[in-house]
Amino acid sequence: MSAGDLGVVLKTTPLRESDLVVTLYTESLGRISAVARGARRSQRRFAGTLSLLVLGRYQLGRPPRGDMWGLEGGEIVREWTQLASDVVGVAHASYVVELVGSLLPPESPDPIVLELVVAMWDSLVEGGPSPAALRSFELALLDLAGHRPALDTCAACGGAVLDGGAVFDPTRGGAICRSCAAISRSPGVRPLEPSTIGYLAAIAAHDNPGEARVLDTDPRFANADRAAGRDALVTMVSLLVGRPLRSLEYIAKLGAAARRHDS
Ligand SMILES: [Zn+2]
Structure with missing residues (x-):
């Protein structure tokens, strides 16, 4: 053997x-x-x-x-089985492996994938669940799958998107500038504020998901940007996978339950 x-x-x-x-x-x-x-x-x-x-x-x-x-x-x-008692942590860990299983093609090994999974699990054990770490992992896997979303330039024309009126169009490759947005009509298209672009670009600047977690509390970004960034990437991931991701639905359910609990 x-x-x-x-x-x-x-x-x-x-x-x-x-x-x-x-x-x-x-x-x-x-x-x-x-x-x-x-x-x-x-x-x-x-x-x-x-x-x-x-x-x-x-x-x-x-x-x-x-x-x-x-x-x-x-x-x-x-x-990392000490995480087993943390329901949200396990949900994030499950999402990580479900993404690897759903987004990456079979039998095309890349050593960075295991490094990313290990970095995510380390990050969960060391600091608990982190939305920014998940976004960083999503961006890294989208990149490995050949679908890294355009963020600060238009995916259609390469022009600037930071002057307002841009949308995020997951089927056209990410950020779409105001003039190209006229023909973005598919489901999943959403307005893309400059501040959300800033948040996603800040995530993309970190190679390691564990390092991206500082953005969870970075005062430059509002929770609305974090939510919009999440919705953009999650929509792109779900469209590429072509079916609902079970772990993602579970994370959403846990989030809704936590919000009910807080109110
Ligand atoms: Zn354009």
Whole structure:
């Protein structure tokens, strides 16, 4: 058996009576699905590595042509399972892996992806859930997926968008200037204020999601900009994925419950 491939589990799905299909993102293979035989009966071979919030080494058996990988075993490299009691933290952590599983193409590994996931989980453990960290992660994954949104220039003509009247059009690639906005009519188009552009540009200036979290309390930005920035990126992500993201709906539900609680 090889030393194993560093990775994280994105999803597990029951298969037949006793098996699991495990969707992984690994350093050398990218996103793959592997069959873990007998994993519904006993997970001893997998030593806790089939859970969320675990970075593991996974022993994968090469499939015959056209067949799925086999997951033979795993060992934990790092874990962030102390987050398990933080409902919002777990929701953010789930969103992170759901985005990796939904936005990135299969079997196209990029080492930065695991670094970003680890940075997000570190950030959650060290400072708790952070909207700015999530936005930073969304921007990074959109970039990796080839859909980095235009923010400070028009996605259609390259012109300036900061002089007002701009919109965010997720199907046309992000910020659209006032004159190009006339033909932005698809669902999901929304006004884009210069202050929201400033907020998203400040997020984009941070490479590490954990560092972006200072923007949660940065007095230069109003909560309306944070909400508008979130809505713009989340709409773009959802359109690209083409179906609702379960973890995102859950985060929205938790947010609504918290607001009811506060009022
Ligand atoms: Zn334009």
